[in-house]
Amino acid sequence: MSETWTISNDRYFDPEPSRRGVARQLYKSVRGAAIVSPHGHVNPGLLADPEATLGTPTDLFIIPDHYVFRMLYSRGIPLESLGIPGRKGVPVEEDHRKIWQLFAENFYLFRGTPTGLWLSDELTKVFGVEEKLTGESGQRIYDHLQSRLMEQKFSPRALFAQFNIEVLCTTDGAADPLKHHRRLNEEGWKHRIRPTIRPDAVMAVADAGWLEAIEDLAEASGTDIVNYRSFVQALEARRSFFRDMGAVATDHSALTPYTQRLTDTEVEAIFARALSGDANEEDAARFNAHMLVELARMSVEDGLVMQLHVGSLRGHNMQVAERFGPDKGADIPLSTEWTRSLRPLLNEYGNDARFRLILFTLDESTYARELAPLAGHYPALLLGAPWWFYDSPGGMRRYLDQTTETAGIYNLAGFNDDTRAFVSIPARHDMWRRVTCDWLAGMVVSGILDDEDAAEMASDLSYRLAREAYGLDEETSIRSS
Amino acid sequence: MSETWTISNDRYFDPEPSRRGVARQLYKSVRGAAIVSPHGHVNPGLLADPEATLGTPTDLFIIPDHYVFRMLYSRGIPLESLGIPGRKGVPVEEDHRKIWQLFAENFYLFRGTPTGLWLSDELTKVFGVEEKLTGESGQRIYDHLQSRLMEQKFSPRALFAQFNIEVLCTTDGAADPLKHHRRLNEEGWKHRIRPTIRPDAVMAVADAGWLEAIEDLAEASGTDIVNYRSFVQALEARRSFFRDMGAVATDHSALTPYTQRLTDTEVEAIFARALSGDANEEDAARFNAHMLVELARMSVEDGLVMQLHVGSLRGHNMQVAERFGPDKGADIPLSTEWTRSLRPLLNEYGNDARFRLILFTLDESTYARELAPLAGHYPALLLGAPWWFYDSPGGMRRYLDQTTETAGIYNLAGFNDDTRAFVSIPARHDMWRRVTCDWLAGMVVSGILDDEDAAEMASDLSYRLAREAYGLDEETSIRSS
């Protein structure tokens, strides 16, 4: 048997005793708080179907997690050998034990990374693994996990209860019929599992799949989409449906945050070109810039909180994209300009008390330079949690340090886990809670905060800010606006 | 009565005992040093008039301070309700007690921010407030402050003496008659309160107010401004006047640091278009680029130190600008490029021993990448203190860490407070002194500095570098050059 695997109770805390003491106290007061997960990518089918299971250890930890297989791929391990489903009949490894073994032998690659920390937390705390994952222990741990995964108490619904999740928002296409959410609503889960409308596909007018997405939208909304005007109506109809199904927010991905209101003539012309299959990249960029302003207008009217995730160049590796499709760990961030880009949108709606816009960036150099000054001025703006490559202990600290000097913590939207890995949710929230408590403790022992303020801030960062940012406490008033 | 308000004597110091011990020793040696404030925005009228007072607590702490009301505004509190004077008869709250109450109730928004730290320091150390500012204690604290503010020892001149300010430089328009400075000079304050010429308004050839600014400049300088050549003469005349009134420096704000010397023909053509009211944005950018080089030439000749503050997009929020005018917390930084932009100016004057240029940035990503390498090479360059959104404990540390590796501390211009909030001056300098002492202590306990060097550096950073950078110790020689 290999080394015993113990996870420190003081993980992510600074070792200096006075600071650690304060951090422990603060953490003690928030560790048990319910989880609010207002943005993420968990498959709602896992929870809608009481019989759903999490599959094999390889199904659970490797195949769907691009954080995991991107690292393995970067060190020369083919995606095929990891069982990642390929396009066009690419043959891939199907032996889950063999895949797990490869993962176990290379688990050392994750040393010091957030992925390594979440996995360690999940394996030890959720599944009770007691020896360190290595090539030597790999098969024993596989056996252990497999037997756990067959138990009823490791079913998604049982884990949902055990994880103490108060609310979990999913991310769904504009045309999605939300059948899982419907089933959950009927069972009384309406306020716990909420959909989020993400209409990216219907906005990408130059993409190959756009016409099909528009057809789906037309059908789902019962609207004949013949021009821009009817497109907007269809989108509004879907937003209304999502709201009725429990949604509190929308989500949008954009290469840049460039916004600009086009004239009706311009936007109708672009839309017409798109319907004829003639829209080009320039059209797409201008249409997107316009739609971001339009989506803000819709949010002012229907009260859905607008989320904007900016700056990922998707599918950077064309060879991987061709063989394996999107979301295969080849999305690479870009330098992002917010100040000028977002100005048209903010000048229209940034002062409107009915509007709330939450921004997520992959360019940390904009935290202190652009995002905190913007959020520290415009009433409508909040800053979303450190995103994607930055949801590490260090990434969280840089985010807190660089945004709160100017914007304070009350212009933040709290934490969200943004994960498709359901079982990693507690580990991710726990990391945030530990890091924020340690960060607050650092300010306490440097005379910047007193104990009373720090305790309230710990609770706000762990729980309350997320509820407030997404209007989870003001449902009725939003609904009636 | 609410919680007692005590400010730690060890604030901003790292808690690790050996480092804290060194920091305390270093701080002890510099805490009493006189304050040198070579750049800021204090109204000289406060000091010129022996009868001047600081007004009500609301006049003092809220209405003039965009750091304060921008945060309140960002959380949905209208500027009108904070008594911010509006344009065009916008009705605003006039009850200062009511405004104070709103501020007190929302003071928690400033937790962990530099504004919160300065305010805490001022309220407790300068005014002797003993209970924490909250909605509950707000009115009692208002009473306390109001009675203090009526005492003679809280008059601006009494506080100036108490603050131990050795020299305070103001910032003044090119056409300013400097009547307050004249009065102060006549009373013997010439070397203590100095003007600084900031000719931004006369350089902005595409702005609505430019022609009026040129008229004012013509009148103030006694020059008929009919072309670029006479404009330069007028500017030189004003610089000469400012120098006679005690100025040691000029100051310039620019959207970018782009510099380029235009031909006489080009610059005269732009100036002619501007006089006809026909200059466009492109003209303005090129004229500014040229004038930065010209201003460097003037500094070489008259010995005034040139300060350059780059990268703020002023008045980002047009709705706020229309209702309330400029400087209302809606100025947002931009990404800045220094290496190529400043090259033409530096190639003309960067090697000239008579020239000194101090750079201020709002883009921290340029500290280590561009500014420190430039300052660590060109004899004329010094780096100004962390500016505006970065005058926080964390901002100061990032500045020190990222500039001094390459440029050392002797290419820094020391500290300046850049404030219009007169009463915050000691708190700001104290924060700088504490943070620099703690930063030096960190290097002492890591074996990077010895105690002797650290002590000298603490004194240099707190006091001497600012005097040297602005030539306050070489007055006579500069004057005679």
Added chain:
Amino acid sequence: MSETWTISNDRYFDPEPSRRGVARQLYKSVRGAAIVSPHGHVNPGLLADPEATLGTPTDLFIIPDHYVFRMLYSRGIPLESLGIPGRKGVPVEEDHRKIWQLFAENFYLFRGTPTGLWLSDELTKVFGVEEKLTGESGQRIYDHLQSRLMEQKFSPRALFAQFNIEVLCTTDGAADPLKHHRRLNEEGWKHRIRPTIRPDAVMAVADAGWLEAIEDLAEASGTDIVNYRSFVQALEARRSFFRDMGAVATDHSALTPYTQRLTDTEVEAIFARALSGDANEEDAARFNAHMLVELARMSVEDGLVMQLHVGSLRGHNMQVAERFGPDKGADIPLSTEWTRSLRPLLNEYGNDARFRLILFTLDESTYARELAPLAGHYPALLLGAPWWFYDSPGGMRRYLDQTTETAGIYNLAGFNDDTRAFVSIPARHDMWRRVTCDWLAGMVVSGILDDEDAAEMASDLSYRLAREAYGLDEETSIRSS
């Protein structure tokens, strides 16, 4: 006699006792490891000639080191007075004692800088200087150094042995006959001193010296370079020669990482213009973009590891360039865009198991945003050590923090010293080892790493990763490919 000069045995370690304890343990296990120096600029003649000496203290420490004289120059000390050889008969100081005195008097400028730390380490540890370098002690220390430098045990070869250098790679022009390497190879040093081909001069088609560089290349390769095709053949011939002489890598400097494969017609047209002396800046940029892709293709074929150093604007100060030539401390970094720029190259070769590309940046804002996500995905990519302005304790920490969250440590290429200052090599590697051990210790005491993993990582970072990245352990297989 002035103050005794002692260098702390715990330098660069955090003072917190538990962390320091772990750091000491880790450091103890790696401090004695042999030095692997896979990239640098040491003159191979120093080692090829058994009679070579290091010259005077001024020859050794000041004249060749642009880190040293750039700082002195920035504070107003003319390069002439430092003995820096000028162009066109510029008269320079020749009295090495006088130059040393000036240096000694201004040694305080280096307080807290990596240059100051290396110099302190070299003077005390290598040369046994016992008093601090000041104007007062300057001449005594000069005497001390001069007598040491005349001893046999301070000859380059003796120091090479004493420094425990296992392998040292030099950087050499494409046409270099490698006579020093040949001599060393003949003496049996082939695997210890290796050349690296850096063909920058033959790629710069718009530079004044390009035609001459091409002539040299033609002669060295025995190829008649009449068009692009024969140019490529000549380059391949030189690569083959370098490989035979022991090279494991190539090196390339570029203003930007922009890559693009041109058509044969385009590239031949540019080359033809260049041969006629008509290539412009646009041609040069496009040719460079194409050649980076071509060089990757060559690396795939011949197994030489490709190094890319990006983002230095060389010779920023034209006055200094005219008087003193290149490499005089006036190279200034630029903001760098990697994600889009490198995509064409990576899409051709980034997935190829035979290819290895090591990237070096001067733009730290790209560590977490672009470089770590790229290296954490593409099999061919590794990240080079913190470069140039960033080889400081703080620069190393920022690099480790910001790259390893996403890429782990196993996508790093270990350390290289990149120095022309032979005697500084141990100090630089020691700094890296101390900083990495302290960084790992920080993760151990925060429960992020266990002791066993940390110990292995310390060894990997100090030694093994560099050997692996440059294929020093797989020589035979590379050679035979």
